Amino acid sequence: MNTDSVENESKFMRKAKENPFVPVGMAGFFAIVGYRLWKLKSRGDTKMSVHLIHMRVAAQGFVVGAMTVGVIYTMYRDFFAKPRLEQNPTQSK
Secondary structure, X not given: OOHHHHHHHHHHHHHHHHOOHHHHHHXXXXXXXXXXXXXXXXOOOOOHHHHHHHHHHHHHHHHHHHHXXXXXXXXXXXXXXXXXXXXXXXXXX
């Protein structure tokens, strides 16, 4: 295996562990785009441009939602969960 591909794979896995909602956002984006492209053949009277705009808005909305949930989770982990874990060992002594 090439060392560059191993480094890129490990970098992606490291980033995924640091920010678990990034892969969720990417998967949702590709799922929405794939579904909307599959539904493209049965769009009826809808213009192609309108259908593509709706697809883009749905995919971007999912990604922004995943990023928002990720930021809220990170803030919770850093400001609420960590201080509790730091206080518990001192209280048990």
